[in-house]
Amino acid sequence: xxxxxxxxxxxxxxRATELLQSAKSICVLTGAGIxxxxxxxxxxxxxxxxxxxxxxxxLASPSAFARDxxxxxxxxxxxxxxxxxxxxxxxxxxxxEWQQKNLASSSLISxxxxxxxxxxxxxxxxxxxxxxxxxxxxGSDVIHLHGHLWRNRCHQCDMVYxxxxxxxxxxxxxxxxxCQHCGGYIRPDIVWFGESLPVEAWQDAEVSAANxxxxxxIGTSSLVYPAAGLAQLAxxxxxxxxEINPNPTPSSIVDITLAAKAGTLVPLLVASLSEWxx
Ligand code: OAD
Numbered sequence: 166x167x168x169x170x171x172x173x174x175x176x177x178x179x180r181a182t183e184l185l186q187s188a189k190s191i192c193v194l195t196g197a198g199i200x201x202x203x204x205x206x207x208x209x210x211x212x213x214x215x216x217x218x219x220x221x222x223x224l225a226s227p228s229a230f231a232r233d234x235x236x237x238x239x240x241x242x243x244x245x246x247x248x249x250x251x252x253x254x255x256x257x258x259x260x261x262e263w264q265q266k267n268l269a270s271s272s273l274i275s276x277x278x279x280x281x282x283x284x285x286x287x288x289x290x291x292x293x294x295x296x297x298x299x300x301x302x303x304g305s306d307v308i309h310l311h312g313h314l315w316r317n318r319c320h321q322c323d324m325v326y327x328x329x330x331x332x333x334x335x336x337x338x339x340x341x342x343x344c345q346h347c348g349g350y351i352r353p354d355i356v357w358f359g360e361s362l363p364v365e366a367w368q369d370a371e372v373s374a375a376n377x378x379x380x381x382x383i384g385t386s387s388l389v390y391p392a393a394g395l396a397q398l399a400x401x402x403x404x405x406x407x408e409i410n411p412n413p414t415p416s417s418i419v420d421i422t423l424a425a426k427a428g429t430l431v432p433l434l435v436a437s438l439s440e441w442x443x
Contacts, residue, residue, distance in 0.1 A: 167433055167437070170425075170433075174423065174424065174425060177421055177422065177423050177424075178423060178430070178433060178434060178437065179437075180421050181407050181421045181423060181434060182434065182437045182438060184379055184405055184407065184420075184421065185287070185379055185381075185407075185434070185438055186438065187378075188287050188377070188378040188379040189287050189288065189378060190287055190288045190290075190373075190376055190377045190378055190379075191287050191288070191289045191290070191377055191378070191379045191380075191381065192290050192292065192370075192373045192374050192377035192379070192380045192381070192395070192399060192404075193260065193289065193290065193291045193292065193380075193381045193383065194292045194293070194294070194370075194374075194380070194381070194382050194383070194385065194392065194395055194396065195260075195291070195292070195293045195294070195295060195300070195383045195384055195385065195427075196293075196294045196295065196382075196383070196384045196385025196386065196387075196392075197294070197295060197384060197385070198383065198384020198385060198410060198411075198427060199254075199256050199257065199293075199295070199299075199383050199384035199427045199431075200251070200254075200257075200295055200297055200299055200384075201384065201426075201427075202254040202255075202256065202426060202427065202428040203251045203252060203253065203254045203257070203297075203299055204251050205247065205248055205251055205297060205299075206247075207384075208221075208386075209386050209388070215244075219240070221358055222358060223236075224236070224237055224240050225237075225355070225357045225358055226357045226358045226359055227320075227357055227359060227360060228359075229357075230320060230350070230352060230357075234320075234341055234350045234352075235339075235341055237352070238339065238341055238350075238351075238352070238353075239339045241314070241353045241355070242337050242338065242339055244314065245314060245315070245337055246337050248297050248314060249337075251297065251299065252299070252302065253299045253300070253302050253303035254299075254427075254428045255428045255429075255431070255432045256383070256384075256426075256427035256428045256430075256431040256432070257299045257300055257302070257303035257305070258303045258304075258432070259431045259432040259434075259435040259436075260291060260300070260303070260305055260431060260435070261300070261303035261304040261305040262304075262435060263289065263435045263438065263439075264289050264291060264304075264305055264306060265304060266439070267286045267287060267288070267289055268306075287378075290308070290369075290370075290373035290377070291305050291306065291307045291308065292307070292308045292310060292370045292373065292374075292392075292395070293307050293308070293309055293310065293311075294310050294311050294385060294389065294392050295309075295311070296309070296311055296312055296313055296314040296353075296355050297314055298313070298314070298315060308366050308369050308370055308373075309363075309366060310356070310362050310363070310366055310367065310370060310392050311355060311356045311362070311392070312353070312354045312355035312356045312363070313354050313355070314353060314355065316353070316354035317342075317351050317352065317353055317354055318351070318352065318354045319344035319346065319347060319349045319350070319351055319352070320349055320350050320351070320352040321344065321347050321348075321349025321350070322344060322346055322347040322349060324344055324346045324347070325354075326342065326344065326351045362391060362392075367391070370392075370395055371395070371398065374395040374396070374398045374399040374402075374404075375398050375399065375402050376402070377399055377404050378403075378404055378405070379404055379405050379406075379407060380395070380396050380399035380400070380404045380405070380406045380407070381406075381407045381408075381409070382396050382406065382407070382408045382409070382410075382419075383408075383409045383410070383427050383431065384409065384410060384427050385410070385414075386414060387414045387416055396416070396418060396419075397418060400418045405420045405421070406418050406419050406420050406421075407419070407420065407421045407422075407423065408421070408422050408423065409423045409425070409427050409430050409431065409434075410422075410423075410424065410427075411424060411425055411426050412424075
């Protein structure tokens with residue numbers, strides 16, 4: 166409920182709503198914080214972050230896999246177990262609802278020749294750094310910059326690997342798997358430190374950021390590049406930047422800071438936009 170927000174937060178929410186109401190194109194970038202309320206730990210939060218207990222370079226880099234493939238594989242199998250029963254939270258759901266509403270109404274508008282004055286229906290591009298599939302589970306169309314936790318490929322020949330049977334014992338087994346094509350080790354299809362982002366996903370993200378009127382950053386520390394550079398790209402091209410994060414980043418390019426949890430703020434924001442669009 167908006168009434169339960171502090172005056173400062175309610176004011177910022179109103180400003181964000183007004184900005185989004187007039188935007189024709191919106192780019193949304195999400196990070197680990199949006200899945201925190203689903204029970205998936207973030208990377209850098211002091212108490213609960215994954216990198217509190219593990220060093221990223223020991224587990225999420227090609228050199229770590231070359232040094233100790235079993236350790237890296239086991240860590241990702243553990244993360245799969247951690248994530249497997251997690252569900253989208255109200256922030257994922259509200260974003261999906263917002264995207265779907267806009268898609269549905271733009272197709273209605275384009276198929277009708279008798280529209281008098283179509284309401285403002287922005288194009289919303291959703292980009293995530295997360296490797297979970299909670300945005301998809303909620304019904305969103307999403308660009309993944311850092312890969313997919315549930316996919317595997319060969320680290321040597323890149324061939325996609327699919328488990329012969331989809332039973333959970335095989336999915337979560339700690340034993341290393343060899344590629345049937347070249348004999349290399351199978352690895353998770355995740356972008357590790359020092360690796361390039363998937364070309365098409367990155368190009369789509371750059372185009373969306375460079376052309377949006379509003380860039381919304383949700384639940385990310387904005388420390389990992391190139392993803393963190395998307396907000397700067399948007400800003401350089403004239404976009405306004407909104408950040409949703411209970412621990413706002415020190416970024417100087419943010420125009421509106423909504424210092425609250427995504428699970429609270431995103432549904433409120435989408436609801437106030439829906440009110441306006443009725
Ligand atoms: P981080 O762990 O760096 O940052 C998570 C952010 O979410 C922090 O700024 C938190 O304050 C914020 N946060 C926590 N709970 C929240 C909530 N309920 N609502 C909104 N925000 C909340 O995660 P990312 O920025 O996503 O890369 O990290 C970027 C990349 O670093 C990840 O994709 C991963 C990691 O190494 C790869 O795995 C390639």
